[in-house]
Amino acid sequence: MKPIQVGLLGIGTVGSGTFNVLKRNQEEIKRRAGRGIEITMVADLDTARAKAAVGEGVQVVSDARAVIANPDIDIVIELIGGYGIAKQLVMEAIAMGKHVVTANKALLAVHGTEIFEAAQQKGVMVAFEAAVAGGIPIIKALREGLTANSIQWIAGIINGTTNFILSEMRDKGLDFATVLKEAQRLGYAEADPTFDIEGVDAAHKVTLMSAIAFGIPVQFSKAHIEGITKLAAQDIKYAEQLGYRIKLLGVTKRAKNGIELRVHPSLVPAKRLLANVEGAMNAVVVHGDAVGTTLYYGKGAGSEPTASAVIADLVDITRLHTADAAQRVPHLAFHPNAMNDHLDVLPMREVITSYYLRLRVADEAGVLAKVTGLLANAGISIDAVLQREADEVGGEGSTQTDLIILTHDTREGTVDDALAELQALPTVLAPIVRIRKEELS
Amino acid sequence: MKPIQVGLLGIGTVGSGTFNVLKRNQEEIKRRAGRGIEITMVADLDTARAKAAVGEGVQVVSDARAVIANPDIDIVIELIGGYGIAKQLVMEAIAMGKHVVTANKALLAVHGTEIFEAAQQKGVMVAFEAAVAGGIPIIKALREGLTANSIQWIAGIINGTTNFILSEMRDKGLDFATVLKEAQRLGYAEADPTFDIEGVDAAHKVTLMSAIAFGIPVQFSKAHIEGITKLAAQDIKYAEQLGYRIKLLGVTKRAKNGIELRVHPSLVPAKRLLANVEGAMNAVVVHGDAVGTTLYYGKGAGSEPTASAVIADLVDITRLHTADAAQRVPHLAFHPNAMNDHLDVLPMREVITSYYLRLRVADEAGVLAKVTGLLANAGISIDAVLQREADEVGGEGSTQTDLIILTHDTREGTVDDALAELQALPTVLAPIVRIRKEELS
Missing domain, CATH: 3.30.70.260 (ACT domain)
Structure with a gap:
């Protein structure tokens, strides 16, 4: 069987990681997928950088639409980010009947409903394991591994930058501003760290998990979001004396009268595994009525860990694309005609x-x-x-x-x-x- | 669409958990699977117990072959255990073209090659998430979530009985024999605990993970197995002084010259999450070349946690059974014609x-x-x-x-x-x- 052909939009950190891992492990991946998977075309505004990353034999273009229009391309990977051009390209790829793999949590948390609906109508998959917790297969665990359960709650450390900062604040007794500068110097925080430190990135991720866990539409606008910028070193110290650590958690919970959806600093008992997740690592705790408490831990960002999730999606699509489209794993775990329309996201006061x-x-x-x-x-x-x-x-x-x-x-x-x-x-x-x-x- | 009909062989702890969870969460499971999933027939030698467990409306028989022969049954769940009659029934169900779900690690670790081959030939699935680490979706993580990776090693606490005993020995400074009696009294250890305390159960599980991780056949007979019966309280104490905990680990590793496959008590640095997995809980650490270190934690046994895994398999089969059989997720992650025949399990001296x-x-x-x-x-x-x-x-x-x-x-x-x-x-x-x-x- 001829290889599945993949087009890559945007070859930065995660894009080049995806290209490299796919190449390095191509034999092993083919033995798993039953078919070769090859990135044959790459679009990036910086074509020189792209050519340097992929070498000979891969077509490099500056126009992403040339990738989408190529009839040989079966799957499009979107790694551009943001809500603007990325959204247009994803919608166009779907309209052209391409399967899409994306790591774009912001896009899906805000525009997921529209995107998944379009994909459903065209019978294509939009896969996004890389959008939440990097290399940890948490979307798969929620959407497939825990399908027996009425999920009760999810609590996750799903932003490495803030967890690194909190770990350092605690270890060294330093205040937020000092540690942020250090994190920026070390590359753990971006030059503009707003999305991370204000909790927005974590809110995108927990919004996606909330939809999958409870069968509700993505509702980022209803998430309560607080970051870590106001956290004082002395509260970390007092929490410690009381037997707790402070972590930035994304929490979503099935309450009596609706769904809780919130990101904020939280005290967590020091004896819990989640409290002992240090540095830039991520971990998600999921509590289901049958399985009880489960935890998933790993690297939540970085070139190859995120590539691991992108490629897992490519293999899934390769394995599943012959299945009856109506019967495949639904984008948000629940079939579109069986989404929950009576479970509202609660206001924070509730x-x-x-x-x-x-x-x-x-x-x-x-x-x-x-x-x-x-x-x-x-x-x-x-x-x-x-x-x-x-x-x-x-x-x-x-x-x-x-x-x-x-x-x-x-x-x-x-x-x-x-x-x-x-x-x-x-x-x-x-x-x-x-x-x-x-x-x- | 009419519900998928499931026949259950053996309704003990896990069987009744499966029946109860499937009933309790039937609406939610149907919304995920796109189709109802119903246990319509149960076989158990103790028909009175079975009838009490399932109530009216479910056919109860003493002859498992009546379930297998029923043309309305799409999936057979085998929860009898052991290598004897369970093996015959699984082979007969496959021969009848039924998909099979089993929690039987012993059967698959020893006879997996024969069973998976038969399933492959008939184009049916044999799913076994419940066979390793109970409710933790570790088979799915290895077989689907980490497909991008060349997996380097796996180390797991995959037997709750022994982890409970080791936790108690450490906490209370007691010796093995005393704690074993306590564990038996509390129901954490069976009357005949040999398979658990001698490491055999863990070896069955790590054998399955080894095959999936490295694309080799199941080779239980080559596993090196040591239990915890000879472990002295003083070694737990000395290890602690040196910064380590002692855990019974199942380890499988890609070495230069082959595959390591072994179960034995191990010192683990106290700062690792794995060292802090206490009581009857399970956890598996997987190291992949792209993703780095990931960890999966949860209940490794018990009625509903194990049922969670059994039902996840039922949903998977419901979702996937329309896919091209040649293209589905392979039983052991790698396609049968792409298994590795040059990677030997190493003798312990190597x-x-x-x-x-x-x-x-x-x-x-x-x-x-x-x-x-x-x-x-x-x-x-x-x-x-x-x-x-x-x-x-x-x-x-x-x-x-x-x-x-x-x-x-x-x-x-x-x-x-x-x-x-x-x-x-x-x-x-x-x-x-x-x-x-x-x-x-």
Whole structure:
């Protein structure tokens, strides 16, 4: 059988990794796929760079549409990124009847509904294992490995940049800005790190996982997103004293009245494997009603780890493309006519979780009673309190201290309202720090 | 479309879990599979138990062959276990053109070649996600998620009973026999625990993973197997002092001259996630040349976790059965005509790994020099030495002490020969303890 012919749009870090791995392991991949898989055409605006990357024998063009128009090309890999031209090209490739492989989480989290619908109508596959958690086959696990389950929740460390920064902040006791500069110097953070540190990248990924887990459309606009830029070194330290690590988690959960979809820093019990995922590594915990808790760990970014996922999709398409299109693995795990239309993404005020609160208070009698009394009146149950010595917190003779409170599960709206009341107390001297806590039990 | 009809052979723990999960989540599973999946017929020698488990509306028979002969049945689930009748029934089901799902690791590790060949000829699938690591979708990860990679090695905690025993021995400082009794009382170990504690069950599982990873036939008879029955509490303690935990690992590795395939207790650096997998949980680490290190964690046994894997296979078959049979995911990841016939499983003497050695020696001058000199002469490089005070080891006034040595990577045969020489020294007073060490880096 002649090889499957693949066209590659964009040959940067992941593109060249894909080309190299496919070439290096071509014999082994062919033995698995039952058929050769070859990148025969590459489009990149920088044709000189592209030619240097692929060498002789591969056609290099600057116009991506020449790849899409080539009737010999069976699969198009989109590695351009962003919502603009990438979206047009993916839609055009689908319209031409090509299968598409993409690592573009932003595109799918925002425009997935339109793209998957078009693919469904043309009977082509749009595969995106590389869009979430790099080389970890988490899309496959969710979409195929755990199909028996009513999935209850997913919590993941799905952004390596922020996990590297948090690991360094904890290890070295440094503040966010210092570690960010170091991360940029080492290449773990980009020159403009906004999408990573503000949680947007993680939100794209958890949006995709949410759709697959619960059979709902991708709804990035409804995700609650908080990054790590405001995280203070002292909260990492206090969390540690209470037996927790702080991680930037993407969380999606099946609640009684809808779906939770959120990205924010979270306290995680130090004994959990997820709390011990350090540096730029990724890990996703999935809890299903039958299987219980499972965890998937690996490199979430980088040239060859991401290429590993791109190529797995190429092999899947090669193996599956003869299957009845109506019967293949659906893009979002559930068949399009069986998506859930009654499960809404909840507003953040309706989310139920537990909290770490840090209050800078006047070091005087009655403050703790006042604070805990107000929380009790609001119906917020306290799990633990850590009161620091004033001298330790503000230096000798200080009249201020830190009061740290861990709550049991509470509705976020209830906490919002109580914090507004607490903040108004004259003995509360600075903005209250509130970090969510996930027990993952 | 009418539901896929499934016949179940054997309705014990996993069988009833499969029936219950399939029923409880039937709507969600149908939305994923695109088609209903129903167990319509059950065979069990204990028909009363079977009837109690499935209730009305499901045909219960005592003769498994009646299920296989039923032309309405599309898929047969084999949950009888063992090599005897289970093998006959699986072969007969294949001959009748039924797809087969099984959790029977022993059967496939020993008779897989014959079974997969028959399935290939009939164009049916034999799916076995439940055979390795229970609910963790590790077969799918290896066979589909990591297809881009030249897999370098796999190391897994793939037997929950022994991991529970080792966790308890370490936590409580108890010896093997005491903890085994406790494990039996709690239901974590069977009345006859031989297959678990002697490493046979883990060897079945790592044999299957080895075939899938490297494209070689299943070769259980060539696996090196050591259990945990001889493990002493003091070695767990010494390992801890050196920064290691002891785990029963199934290891398979691509070496220069062949494939390593082995099960034995191993020292694992305490900082690795794998070392922190406690109790009856399972975890498998896979290292691929492109993806780097990935880890998969979850429940390796139990009614519903195993059912999760059985049902995932049912959904896969439902999704894939319209695909060109020649093009489906191959049973052992590689297409049958592309299996590797030049990669042999290495004899244990050819395995290269590192070692923990414990020598009970006379507490006198020159012993350490003698021992290390002998190792140096054999070409065995030492990584660390821990010499205990004689008083601590043997009580006050003791004339004996323990010498613990960690080696760098060495060929096992070289170590065998050196240990024979060491054992013959008059200052070595007891059988030398040798435990392998895997850095997993």
